[in-house]
Amino acid sequence: MIKRLLILLPVLTLALQEGLAQRPPAIQSPEVHTDHSITFRYYSRVAQTVTVKGEFANTSFSLVKDTSGIWSVRVPPVQPDIYPYSFVVDNVELADPNNTYIFANERFKRSIVDIPGDTPLVHVLQQVPHGQVSYRYYHSTTLGVTRTLLVYTPPGFAAGTGKKYPVLYLIHGGSDTEETWTKVGRANFIADNLIAQRSATPMIIVMPYGNVRPRPMADFTKDVVNDIIPFIESNYPVLQDSKHRAVAGFSVGGGQTLNIGLTNTDKFAWIASYAPYTATEEFQKNFSNWTPDANVLNQQLKLFTISVGTEDFLYEPVKKNIAFFTEKKVRVKPYIVAGGHTWMNCKQFLRTTLQEIFK
Amino acid sequence: MIKRLLILLPVLTLALQEGLAQRPPAIQSPEVHTDHSITFRYYSRVAQTVTVKGEFANTSFSLVKDTSGIWSVRVPPVQPDIYPYSFVVDNVELADPNNTYIFANERFKRSIVDIPGDTPLVHVLQQVPHGQVSYRYYHSTTLGVTRTLLVYTPPGFAAGTGKKYPVLYLIHGGSDTEETWTKVGRANFIADNLIAQRSATPMIIVMPYGNVRPRPMADFTKDVVNDIIPFIESNYPVLQDSKHRAVAGFSVGGGQTLNIGLTNTDKFAWIASYAPYTATEEFQKNFSNWTPDANVLNQQLKLFTISVGTEDFLYEPVKKNIAFFTEKKVRVKPYIVAGGHTWMNCKQFLRTTLQEIFK
Numbered sequence: 001m002i003k004r005l006l007i008l009l010p011v012l013t014l015a016l017q018e019g020l021a022q023r024p025p026a027i028q029s030p031e032v033h034t035d036h037s038i039t040f041r042y043y044s045r046v047a048q049t050v051t052v053k054g055e056f057a058n059t060s061f062s063l064v065k066d067t068s069g070i071w072s073v074r075v076p077p078v079q080p081d082i083y084p085y086s087f088v089v090d091n092v093e094l095a096d097p098n099n100t101y102i103f104a105n106e107r108f109k110r111s112i113v114d115i116p117g118d119t120p121l122v123h124v125l126q127q128v129p130h131g132q133v134s135y136r137y138y139h140s141t142t143l144g145v146t147r148t149l150l151v152y153t154p155p156g157f158a159a160g161t162g163k164k165y166p167v168l169y170l171i172h173g174g175s176d177t178e179e180t181w182t183k184v185g186r187a188n189f190i191a192d193n194l195i196a197q198r199s200a201t202p203m204i205i206v207m208p209y210g211n212v213r214p215r216p217m218a219d220f221t222k223d224v225v226n227d228i229i230p231f232i233e234s235n236y237p238v239l240q241d242s243k244h245r246a247v248a249g250f251s252v253g254g255g256q257t258l259n260i261g262l263t264n265t266d267k268f269a270w271i272a273s274y275a276p277y278t279a280t281e282e283f284q285k286n287f288s289n290w291t292p293d294a295n296v297l298n299q300q301l302k303l304f305t306i307s308v309g310t311e312d313f314l315y316e317p318v319k320k321n322i323a324f325f326t327e328k329k330v331r332v333k334p335y336i337v338a339g340g341h342t343w344m345n346c347k348q349f350l351r352t353t354l355q356e357i358f359k
Numbered sequence: 360m361i362k363r364l365l366i367l368l369p370v371l372t373l374a375l376q377e378g379l380a381q382r383p384p385a386i387q388s389p390e391v392h393t394d395h396s397i398t399f400r401y402y403s404r405v406a407q408t409v410t411v412k413g414e415f416a417n418t419s420f421s422l423v424k425d426t427s428g429i430w431s432v433r434v435p436p437v438q439p440d441i442y443p444y445s446f447v448v449d450n451v452e453l454a455d456p457n458n459t460y461i462f463a464n465e466r467f468k469r470s471i472v473d474i475p476g477d478t479p480l481v482h483v484l485q486q487v488p489h490g491q492v493s494y495r496y497y498h499s500t501t502l503g504v505t506r507t508l509l510v511y512t513p514p515g516f517a518a519g520t521g522k523k524y525p526v527l528y529l530i531h532g533g534s535d536t537e538e539t540w541t542k543v544g545r546a547n548f549i550a551d552n553l554i555a556q557r558s559a560t561p562m563i564i565v566m567p568y569g570n571v572r573p574r575p576m577a578d579f580t581k582d583v584v585n586d587i588i589p590f591i592e593s594n595y596p597v598l599q600d601s602k603h604r605a606v607a608g609f610s611v612g613g614g615q616t617l618n619i620g621l622t623n624t625d626k627f628a629w630i631a632s633y634a635p636y637t638a639t640e641e642f643q644k645n646f647s648n649w650t651p652d653a654n655v656l657n658q659q660l661k662l663f664t665i666s667v668g669t670e671d672f673l674y675e676p677v678k679k680n681i682a683f684f685t686e687k688k689v690r691v692k693p694y695i696v697a698g699g700h701t702w703m704n705c706k707q708f709l710r711t712t713l714q715e716i717f718k
Contacts, residue, residue, distance in 0.1 A: 107383075
């Protein structure tokens with residue numbers, strides 16, 4: 001019997017080899033070095049050119065092929081952070097086949113690379129108590145479909161203990177998905193770390209899917225107010241007044257945040273809009289004739305902040321948004337940082353918001 | 360003020376256009392038609408050839424370019440199911456840029472397309488009560504790292520009610536990730552639907568990350584027994600005896616399932632191995648000298664099943680595995696179906712298992 005089983009080994013190995021014959025060799029990419037340089041690798045025996053471009057640098061880098069068909073390049077040290085990148089192989093842009101981590105998005109497939117800092121960055125999984133992220137399914141009466149949303153519950157969260165939590169509703173950018181805030185934004189680890197440092201109040205973070213076409217503002221606002229909030233409040237032990245509800249979002253989600261928050265100040269006392277995209281007819285419709293009672297609004301809102309990076313392609317329009325609200329005497333707190341329309345900045349914006357809300 | 364804001368619109372639109380200038384147009388791909396045919400689309404003005412290949416057919420299909428640079432092909436009706444596919448653009452294989460749904464895997468990036476049946480398939484999100492899938496983080500003392508695992512809790516699950524649940528530990532294939540059983544295998548929807556039909560017992564399903572190198576059998580078995588089971592049993596209201604623990608897995612995970620289950624029959628009374636890959640030295644080491652007391656084993660095990668498809672490249676070795684256990688007088692239930700080493704078959708195998716265990 002021993003003999004019989006041992007005879008199997010070459011048969012099985014052969015079968016696996018046949019089955020996997022069309023697969024390229026296992027290679028490591030990206031490989032992040034301790035000096036913060038990164039080696040990217042790609043396998044192809046037929047490609048003519050391979051380059052890598054990522055948000056860690058303004059230029060592309062050319063990979064060089066070795067005799068086994070493995071292309072590679074070592075990119076000089078970069079600032080520790082998480083960056084999207086992609087390969088361009090003979091004019092075709094694609095995600096790194098050997099990297100599990102994909103930017104959750106509807107319009108492109110890019111990989112992400114995480115360069116750890118010499119001291120742990122706020123978005124990194126650290127040895128602290130961890131919350132959890134749950135995929136939930138709610139029926140949207142507004143949209144007539146069942147949709148997914150993600151719910152972060154903080155460390156130590158347990159239903160049925162009597163403890164109630166405040167809730168942040170956190171919205172992704174225009175072609176992102178309900179997973180982008182965790183997969184790329186690492187919202188859960190940022191929250192874990194800030195809660196462990198006692199810099200943030202333990203809270204629930206709800207990450208819905210914001211893409212509603214053709215009316216991302218009006219219909220998604222209804223979905224949040226009429227479907228998502230009731231779903232959360234009937235399924236989680238949460239505090240149900242405006243002082244314990246916040247809304248934040250990035251890009252198209254930043255525009256949605258302004259719409260959701262400012263047209264529902266009875267429901268949200270905390271509004272954080274990140275690099276909002278507001279060039280929509282719906283935004284015009286809601287705000288061009290907007291005549292708020294600034295005194296009332298400023299009393300209702302505990303925080304109204306608009307963030308943007310100075311190299312963001314929306315920097316000028318966002319500055320005009322801020323001027324618009326200021327001119328209306330609405331108290332808005334600008335948060336202007338370096339950087340562009342990126343998820344590196346999103347993480348920074350969220351870190352700031354989590355330390356400001358529910359205080 | 361109205362005038363001022365309206366003037367902003369063209370400015371904002373221009374800014375967005377500049378910022379997004381490098382992005383291709385929004386196109387729909389895949390588009391699944393009611394007759395189960397599928398249109399695939401890809402945008403490129405420079406590509407010479409574009410084909411699509413998927414597990415829905417044995418051949419590739421060539422896409423044809425229109426004057427706007429959009430390539431497309433309509434693939435004839437296919438059997439309703441979820442299939443992996445990819446594009447090949449001038450010899451470069453890549454995921455569909457416009458499809459959000461990616462096959463969770465470490466070695467390749469493929470997209471998945473879901474062709475609904477005329478009556479809902481068992482893996483489809485239906486109008487039934489939904490469980491939830493939670494991303495949890497546990498510290499593995501075996502491996503010295505914090506790792507992610509996914510936990511499905513059934514509809515109506517609530518801690519603190521006194522109700523306790525059985526647990527299925529469900530392991531992915533060799534280059535898959537902890538997400539593959541939900542993202543590709545739809546384990547949560549299969550469970551939701553079978554529980555709603557009362558065909559499955561409400562249970563918790565734990566989906567760990569099985570890739571442990573270089574010893575996927577020995578070290579992952581330790582991780583499951585010494586770290587994962589204690590983590591689950593200290594965080595969830597679960598029944599803690601072998602009759603309420605099951606282990607199942609696919610491919611390399613099917614081999615791990617045999618190792619975990621058969622070397623821990625005091626802990627698992629239900630073992631379901633799907634197309635196991637057993638051509639490893641570790642498997643040889645554990646089983647070449649294996650002299651089980653078949654009577655005792657057959658009493659301990661409520662179910663020991665091995666599944667495989669007749670076109671699986673492991674079909675012959677898996678048949679030999681079954682013969683090996685049968686010769687040892689260990690009662691093994693073969694489940695032989697059509698099809699290959701695929702996640703279409705995995706869903707079928709899981710559907711069968713969920714209806715057999717904890718009864």
